[in-house]
Amino acid sequence: MAHGFHGKILHVDLTNGQIEIEEPPESFYRFYMGGSALGMYYVLKHTPPHADPLGPENTLVLALSVLTGTPISGQSRMTAVAKSPSSEAIGDSQCGGFWPAELKFAGFDAVVLRGRAPKPVYLWIHDGQAELRDAAHLWGRITGEVQAAIHQELGDDKIEVLQCGPAGEKGVRFAALINMCNRANGRTGMGAVMASKNLKAVAVRGKARPIVADSKALNKLARWGADNLEGSGIAGLARLGTAETVMLQQLDGGLPTRNWSSGVFEGAEAISGEVMYDTILKERDTCYACTVRCKRVVEITEGPYQVDPLYGGPEYETLSTLGSYCGVSDLAAVSKGHQLCDQYGLDSISCGATIAWAMDCFEHGLLTPEDTGGIELRFGNAEAMVQMVELIGKREGFGDILAEGSARAAKKIGRGTEDLVVAVKNQEYPAHMPQVKRSLALIYAVNPFGADHQSSEHDPAYEPPGFDGFKERLAQLGLTEVQERYSLTDEKIRFALLTEIMYSALDTLNLCQFVYGPAWQLYGPDQMVETVQHVTGWDVTLEELMLVGERRLNMLRAFNAREGFGRDADTLPKKLTQPLKGGPSDGLSVTVEEFERAKDVYYAMCGWDVATGKPTRDKLTQLGLEWVADIIQA
Amino acid sequence: MRVHIRLHGILRERLPAEARGKVDLELQEGARLADVLIVLGIEAHFRVARNGTVIEDLSELLSDGDQVDVFRPAAGG
Numbered sequence: 001m002a003h004g005f006h007g008k009i010l011h012v013d014l015t016n017g018q019i020e021i022e023e024p025p026e027s028f029y030r031f032y033m034g035g036s037a038l039g040m041y042y043v044l045k046h047t048p049p050h051a052d053p054l055g056p057e058n059t060l061v062l063a064l065s066v067l068t069g070t071p072i073s074g075q076s077r078m079t080a081v082a083k084s085p086s087s088e089a090i091g092d093s094q095c096g097g098f099w100p101a102e103l104k105f106a107g108f109d110a111v112v113l114r115g116r117a118p119k120p121v122y123l124w125i126h127d128g129q130a131e132l133r134d135a136a137h138l139w140g141r142i143t144g145e146v147q148a149a150i151h152q153e154l155g156d157d158k159i160e161v162l163q164c165g166p167a168g169e170k171g172v173r174f175a176a177l178i179n180m181c182n183r184a185n186g187r188t189g190m191g192a193v194m195a196s197k198n199l200k201a202v203a204v205r206g207k208a209r210p211i212v213a214d215s216k217a218l219n220k221l222a223r224w225g226a227d228n229l230e231g232s233g234i235a236g237l238a239r240l241g242t243a244e245t246v247m248l249q250q251l252d253g254g255l256p257t258r259n260w261s262s263g264v265f266e267g268a269e270a271i272s273g274e275v276m277y278d279t280i281l282k283e284r285d286t287c288y289a290c291t292v293r294c295k296r297v298v299e300i301t302e303g304p305y306q307v308d309p310l311y312g313g314p315e316y317e318t319l320s321t322l323g324s325y326c327g328v329s330d331l332a333a334v335s336k337g338h339q340l341c342d343q344y345g346l347d348s349i350s351c352g353a354t355i356a357w358a359m360d361c362f363e364h365g366l367l368t369p370e371d372t373g374g375i376e377l378r379f380g381n382a383e384a385m386v387q388m389v390e391l392i393g394k395r396e397g398f399g400d401i402l403a404e405g406s407a408r409a410a411k412k413i414g415r416g417t418e419d420l421v422v423a424v425k426n427q428e429y430p431a432h433m434p435q436v437k438r439s440l441a442l443i444y445a446v447n448p449f450g451a452d453h454q455s456s457e458h459d460p461a462y463e464p465p466g467f468d469g470f471k472e473r474l475a476q477l478g479l480t481e482v483q484e485r486y487s488l489t490d491e492k493i494r495f496a497l498l499t500e501i502m503y504s505a506l507d508t509l510n511l512c513q514f515v516y517g518p519a520w521q522l523y524g525p526d527q528m529v530e531t532v533q534h535v536t537g538w539d540v541t542l543e544e545l546m547l548v549g550e551r552r553l554n555m556l557r558a559f560n561a562r563e564g565f566g567r568d569a570d571t572l573p574k575k576l577t578q579p580l581k582g583g584p585s586d587g588l589s590v591t592v593e594e595f596e597r598a599k600d601v602y603y604a605m606c607g608w609d610v611a612t613g614k615p616t617r618d619k620l621t622q623l624g625l626e627w628v629a630d631i632i633q634a
Numbered sequence: 635m636r637v638h639i640r641l642h643g644i645l646r647e648r649l650p651a652e653a654r655g656k657v658d659l660e661l662q663e664g665a666r667l668a669d670v671l672i673v674l675g676i677e678a679h680f681r682v683a684r685n686g687t688v689i690e691d692l693s694e695l696l697s698d699g700d701q702v703d704v705f706r707p708a709a710g711g
Contacts (some may be wrong), residue, residue: 031644232708236644236645236706237642238644239644239647240643240644244643244644247642247705248643248644248705248706248707250707251642251681251683251688251703252681252688252705252707252708254689254708273643274642274643274646274654274655276653412645419690421637432708439639456707457709458708460681460707460708460709461707461709463707464679464682465678465679465681465690465707465708466679466706467679468678468679469677469679470679485690517711520706522711582687583686584683584686584687
């Protein structure tokens, strides 16, 4: 008997409207477990080499895991995986909310989407059934209107709606998938992929709760989490949300400012989690069955930037990218920009970072008002920032070029604008600085789907004084030798890789990386293992889950190898080699020598070919992925 | 001597809400950074900055009028 999952994968061919249900054996779930490991099984099988990411041959998988929908914090997450229209390498992005749990309750573990519908449709999945419905009346409309229309049409406002937004329809390269109007599969352009299939939304509802193997033990673990939240490393996250991080970064000199020219921002306090909490916070929100409640809901009813609480509130990343990246210290303007991202379906990281890049170009005279349609795109111009978000969402004016993302836009414009791009594989850097946390220079580069801050534990956990607070958990991964600040030693690289593999296991199990992790999170590695044991009844070990994480990483990397991406695509942006200005990180930079050396060490530790950075046949075979080696001809 | 303290993130809840994370401490001459953590009951794995510079050696002596920030090293998010 299956525990935690239904054993049903929904396949939808949008070209001909054919809907099928596959019932893989339990061994399939034990091997892939969920997330993008499970998703990559279908992407590698169904997406032909060098497919157009916005063409019908690109396969988009929305994958849950064997844990989704069970009553414990941090499990209601979904991974979207497909070839990315931004990088043309693999795309991978996670979301939280209630949609993931509700898809499980609707009777399915994953949805595999192929082809392209002849006209706009949405997918309605409920109680083990699925149907395609006309979406002509929803096309072009913002997320709040679409969600309300689907609720009304189907007569149930508890239906959860995942949708692509107008930005996806317009082919914005960093278009997001949005659910609840305020949760995003933000990165790698999955919104554009869904829209390219003429699929506007996936609405879900059902009553099929997954059966838990040992409910008593799972409840005990859930209760432990609730009882220990206040004294845990995420107590601040619960109270102030990820916005807590603004001031923590600022004090460390790690708050990206004015397109990565500095790590300190004089306006940081004005956009901090503390000020948000004391001024515009309406309430804290949560994901299904999560006790943490880290999500922000803000409301502004007066002034030039009024904000609707339907669209939630900005995370740390958004406060940085629309705030400090752009030199903007107006919290209302940042909140408005965030709302527009959720209304149009934009990744707020790439959106803000791309605007900041354009501002940097403008300040350097590389862009002029002639390019921008008369907009004075200068650092600190809040009005221009908000205006640009909307223009990108609509792909109008200069927004049409910025909708390509900073790297593609720079390639198009030239004039030296390329030197100011801070991105890897066309994906803009998120708001954690490798100059201050050195291992991130490596992880941002080697990560298969571009620069990502949620793919490994950050350096402070393995440096003094933070290490003292987390050493018992890190020891479970074999990490016991605390490293000096700003170091990128072999041991630090081993830390980066081992925690990357654990984070990859979490992204396979679709567990929230604030709730579970190797250091400051609510639950540690041993409790991740217990959770899988209690839900599934399987006798899994940490070694087995780490193997699953490694399997996912290798599948993603193998896809890239087939598309021609290897070591050369794992780059360090030029701007990172230039010294930061001001504050505690004044003068810090990353050298090309230390970076390339770190790649050598990392590839060797991974068991990959050091010269090409590609997975070897031996490694894939060791992970039980001979079929992948055959596909990519490793 | 008087030292100006700011506690950030969840640490600000160690003080009354109206303080909003700020407090001035009267300390004896010869007091060190570590004494601030002891007086406020804060664990040693938090990070400390003195006058805007992150300090790893908490045996460093304080001076009258110093600004001390105490915060958790930022991880993901």
